[in-house]
Amino acid sequence: MTSSPLLTLLADGEFVSGQTLADALGVSRTAVWKQLNKLGELGLEVESIKGRGYRIPGGIELLDADAVRAAMNPQALGLLAQLDLRDELGSTNAEAMAQVAAGRRSGYVCCAERQSAGRGRRGRPWVSPFARNLYCSAVWEYAQGAAALEGLSLAVGVAVARALQRAGVADVQLKWPNDVLHGGNKLGGILLEMSGDAAGPCQVVVGIGINVDMPPTAGADIDQQWTDVRRAAGGPVPGRSVLLGYLLDELLPMLADFEQGGFAPWRMAWEALDAYAGQPVVLASGERRVAGVARGVDERGALRLETAAGGVQSVFGGEISLRPAS
Secondary structure, X not given: OOHHHHHHHHOOOOOEOHHHHHHHHXXXXXXXXXXXXXXXXXXXXXXXXXXXXXXXXXXXXXXXHHHHHHOOOHHHHHHOOEEEEEEEEOOHHHHHHHHHHOOOOOOEEEEEEXXXXXXXXXXXXXXXXXXXXXXXXXXXXXXXXXXXXXXXXXXXXXXXXXXXXXXXXXXXXXXXXXXXXXXXXXXXXXXXXXXXXXXXXXXEEXXXXXXXXXXXXXXXOOOOOEOOHHHHHOOOOOOHHHHHXXXXXXXXXXXXXXXXXXXXXXXXXXXXXXXXXXXXXXXXXXXEEEEEEEEEEOOOXXXXXXXXXXXXXXXXXXXXXXXXXX
């Protein structure tokens, strides 16, 4: 028995008796009890009261493929080759890379309710509690290699920001090169990985994590200030399935068109969301530190940094972090 049928029965947050669960699942009460214990391993709280049964306090919203598709327009739906929803994965990017190795190509999207080994940039862990946030990876194939994909992560950031705005989150900002912010706090992140020919046909996995309703206990493991969609919106927000639909609605057409136009058409949109435009910043790469003033990005997605030495230099991504100078 997988966790999904049991989770569906408990998702509304109401008490359900052990016998009702056993009858619905066609298993013994002992099997139900064992499966309930496994939910605790996923980080879910299961409350038990004698005579009433079991519940997940507050309930949970499981991702629903039909609800995701209903939030998408026909153009984006036509680009979605497969929507692969899982209870748990090590990481959605790792699964997408494995699917690429098995022959998957453009339009494959996988999402997980939980990641046991979620990753951010520079190998950092990505905190991934069950059924609280979005953990999603999309595959797209390009013919012209890595050089044609400069600035792609920034364009992905614009797509993420637009999806969040549709969900009621105003004042979304982007931090070069991969972070999504609100009020200076991290709301989401982007991780791109590539396979294939660096100078020819290649496949890009676009990983996106968005904090939607982060439990404070899980958020305590994050090594920087964070927020989530519920807090940032300050009011009612769509469910995670609708938000995922909005995200794919913005993301897939962008991925389909990017090789033809590159980052240049997205430059103004990114700069309008730039969290550090005109501000003193410090770039760090290993032990090296470079201070300057952020002056937006160029048409290839490189950060334009004005330094004390004079002039503006272009800095490309990679193992570089940006921080405010203060």
